[in-house]
Amino acid sequence: MANHSIVAQDLVYSYGDLKAVDHISFEVGEGEVLGYLGPNGAGKSTTVKMLTGQIRPKEGRATLLGMDVAKETNKVQEHIGVAFETTNLYEQMTAIENLNLFARLFGVKADPMELLEKVNLETRGKERVSNFSKGMKQRLMIARAMVNNPRILFLDEPTEGLDPVSSESIRDLILETSSRGTTVFLTTHDMYEADKISDRVAFVNQGKIVALDTPARLKRQYGQRVIKMEIEKEDGEIDIREVPLDENGAADTIKQIMETENIVTMHTEEATLEDIFIEITGRGLVG
Amino acid sequence: MNLRHIWVLFTKDVAHGTRNVIFILAIVMPVAFSLVMTVLFGTVFSAKPKLGVADVGSSEFAAQLLASDFMEVTDFESQDELLSAIETGAVAAGVTIPDGFDDDLVAGNVTDLTIYMWGQSLISDRTIIGSAIAEDVLDASERDTPIAVNTELVGDREALSWQQRLLPLVVLMSVIIGAVMVPSTSLVEEKEARTLTALTTTPMTMGEVFFTKGMMGVLLSIFSGVMILSLNGGWGPNPLLLILVLILGGAFASAFGVLLGARTKDVQTLFAVIKGIGILLYAPGFIALFPDTIPQWIAYIFPTYYIMQPVIDISQFGAGLVDVLPHVAILIILTLALMAYLATNAKRLQVRVAA
Ligand SMILES: Nc1ncnc2c1ncn2[C@@H]1O[C@H](COP(=O)(O)OP(=O)(O)O)[C@@H](O)[C@H]1O
Ligand SMILES: [Mg+2]
Numbered sequence: 059m060a061n062h063s064i065v066a067q068d069l070v071y072s073y074g075d076l077k078a079v080d081h082i083s084f085e086v087g088e089g090e091v092l093g094y095l096g097p098n099g100a101g102k103s104t105t106v107k108m109l110t111g112q113i114r115p116k117e118g119r120a121t122l123l124g125m126d127v128a129k130e131t132n133k134v135q136e137h138i139g140v141a142f143e144t145t146n147l148y149e150q151m152t153a154i155e156n157l158n159l160f161a162r163l164f165g166v167k168a169d170p171m172e173l174l175e176k177v178n179l180e181t182r183g184k185e186r187v188s189n190f191s192k193g194m195k196q197r198l199m200i201a202r203a204m205v206n207n208p209r210i211l212f213l214d215e216p217t218e219g220l221d222p223v224s225s226e227s228i229r230d231l232i233l234e235t236s237s238r239g240t241t242v243f244l245t246t247h248d249m250y251e252a253d254k255i256s257d258r259v260a261f262v263n264q265g266k267i268v269a270l271d272t273p274a275r276l277k278r279q280y281g282q283r284v285i286k287m288e289i290e291k292e293d294g295e296i297d298i299r300e301v302p303l304d305e306n307g308a309a310d311t312i313k314q315i316m317e318t319e320n321i322v323t324m325h326t327e328e329a330t331l332e333d334i335f336i337e338i339t340g341r342g343l344v345g
Numbered sequence: 346m347n348l349r350h351i352w353v354l355f356t357k358d359v360a361h362g363t364r365n366v367i368f369i370l371a372i373v374m375p376v377a378f379s380l381v382m383t384v385l386f387g388t389v390f391s392a393k394p395k396l397g398v399a400d401v402g403s404s405e406f407a408a409q410l411l412a413s414d415f416m417e418v419t420d421f422e423s424q425d426e427l428l429s430a431i432e433t434g435a436v437a438a439g440v441t442i443p444d445g446f447d448d449d450l451v452a453g454n455v456t457d458l459t460i461y462m463w464g465q466s467l468i469s470d471r472t473i474i475g476s477a478i479a480e481d482v483l484d485a486s487e488r489d490t491p492i493a494v495n496t497e498l499v500g501d502r503e504a505l506s507w508q509q510r511l512l513p514l515v516v517l518m519s520v521i522i523g524a525v526m527v528p529s530t531s532l533v534e535e536k537e538a539r540t541l542t543a544l545t546t547t548p549m550t551m552g553e554v555f556f557t558k559g560m561m562g563v564l565l566s567i568f569s570g571v572m573i574l575s576l577n578g579g580w581g582p583n584p585l586l587l588i589l590v591l592i593l594g595g596a597f598a599s600a601f602g603v604l605l606g607a608r609t610k611d612v613q614t615l616f617a618v619i620k621g622i623g624i625l626l627y628a629p630g631f632i633a634l635f636p637d638t639i640p641q642w643i644a645y646i647f648p649t650y651y652i653m654q655p656v657i658d659i660s661q662f663g664a665g666l667v668d669v670l671p672h673v674a675i676l677i678i679l680t681l682a683l684m685a686y687l688a689t690n691a692k693r694l695q696v697r698v699a700a
Contacts, residue, residue: 146539
């Protein structure tokens with residue numbers, strides 16, 4: 059327990075009759091990146107809100123850094139940073155003013171330029187946030203979340219709706235931050251993102267965690283590796299053939315194809331997290 | 346309560362304003378209103394106030410009054426003559442000095458002195474006359490214990506000038522507009538922009554946010570109140586007491602503003618609500634406009650009456666702490682009740698905002 063940054067025990071939250079989070083338990087170790095992967099409405103944001111003291115769990119308990127979030131909310135909040143799902147910056151203020159305001163609230167000295175550099179906004183510091191694009195605002199929110207040099211960083215869909223380049227630089231930033239010992243709780247419905255930067259991934263569906271493990275082990279446990287071949291037929295058309303690797307007789311099947319057909323390309327393909335998510339829940343991550 | 350949090354948010358709000366229009370409303374409105382009143386009724390730049398003195402004996406005290414620099418003082422033969430002069434407005438106020446007044450004063454036998462005020466005399470005149478006489482009494486008595494100086498209006502209620510009738514409403518508006526509008530609008534704007542959630546996810550609490558927003562309202566309200574009283578010469582003999590009432594009134598109205606902001610989800614709804622209840626807030630001021638047609642006790646049921654009435658009593662009639670204590674006590678109780686409600690519900694409201 060001692061080196062767990064986040065401990066969620068049996069968390070429940072409901073909006074009226076709707077159970078948004080339904081008895082969720084997990085732990086996140088210090089410096090670990092937990093990818094919290096699930097489709098829209100799975101209960102990801104509600105979980106973040108409970109963990110960060112914005113709302114109080116109806117049942118269960120959230121413990122951050124050994125402190126009960128519901129009881130020592132302000133003390134916990136000193137050590138965490140939250141990048142919210144929806145933009146909530148002071149639009150009439152400049153980027154630097156936004157960062158300074160929060161640094162002063164936390165009572166810490168922070169270098170706004172250094173933070174802006176991290177999110178590639180160093181040239182826009184003196185501009186009003188209202189002129190920023192959605193992606194810039196999102197990046198500024200991440201910078202703001204880091205203003206107090208938090209021990210745990212909560213990022214609620216930080217790359218949602220961003221262009222690929224911005225998304226990639228945010229992922230790099232997350233990895234860099236975690237390599238310096240910061241624990242990261244990352245919600246996303248992007249399986250590629252979860253796969254790439256999470257130490258472990260939690261699959262969330264309808265308020266429940268249906269699987270939680272490293273991406274590699276999830277794939278080994280649920281996914282099938284296949285050999286995918288492109289075969290040129292006699293009339294010149296390309297045919298695609300997939301052979302599951304873990305089935306009996308796979309080797310014979312492949313050998314037979316190699317002897318009788320004209321193979322253009324051939325490679326192994328791993329199951330994606332999305333395939334596994336579908337396999338477990340019967341539904342996809344998008345839509 | 347963490348003072349740093351409050352200070353940081355406060356300086357942010359001052360530097361980046363809420364809706365500037367509202368600051369302007371809160372400061373410019375009372376000034377504009379005063380100027381209009383001044384143009385219509387002439388307050389600020391009036392000549393020396395006119396005082397009449399009926400010196401029945403031959404009093405040193407009366408002689409001293411007659412020599413005053415601040416007032417234009419006329420001597421009258423009798424109280425009857427004096428009163429009829431007041432009734433026609435020839436003098437703004439009058440005082441009768443009975444035979445042997447000087448000796449009685451020094452001996453401590455005089456307990457009160459009545460000043461007769463013309464019903465339509467200017468408030469600034471009343472203030473100057475009232476305080477000048479009170480000062481002279483102190484000088485002449487050679488003692489520290491002042492006697493009670495009563496004011497009595499000459500003429501019936503209809504003689505109240507429009508300026509006097511309007512002053513309660515103007516005072517109420519200046520105290521209330523800033524105090525209700527600024528905290529409520531500021532809170533709702535932060536709610537709409539979701540910055541309120543950002544703030545309360547730091548170690549800052551919702552209670553501290555409420556306090557900061559309320560504080561802005563109180564300061565603005567005191568500012569407007571001071572402005573309106575200065576422009577209208579309404580300070581009266583007890584400026585400190587008046588400031589105290591302004592602070593309390595501002596606190597009540599601001600707490601109400603915070604409550605309104607906490608319970609409303611967007612600016613449009615807020616303005617609709619304020620429009621709807623504005624009439625209730627200002628009702629005591631409107632009721633005071635028509636002392637003959639509307640029974641004045643109706644005003645008692647409106648909480649803002651307990652802001653307005655002490656201000657009027659002190660500034661226009663020179664009331665002291667004891668006189669206004671019942672009203673002020675009610676005001677304090679109402680304010681504390683509101684604050685207690687806000688303090689106990691801050692957490693719950695925080696959750697509602699986040700969810
Ligand atoms: N304020 C709210 N009031 C009512 N229902 C809500 C509210 N916020 C979220 N929900 C519902 O709770 C469920 C979980 O929402 P959320 O935690 O936002 O999911 P996610 O972040 O995974 O998309 C959804 O069905 C959503 O519609
Ligand atoms: Mg969400």
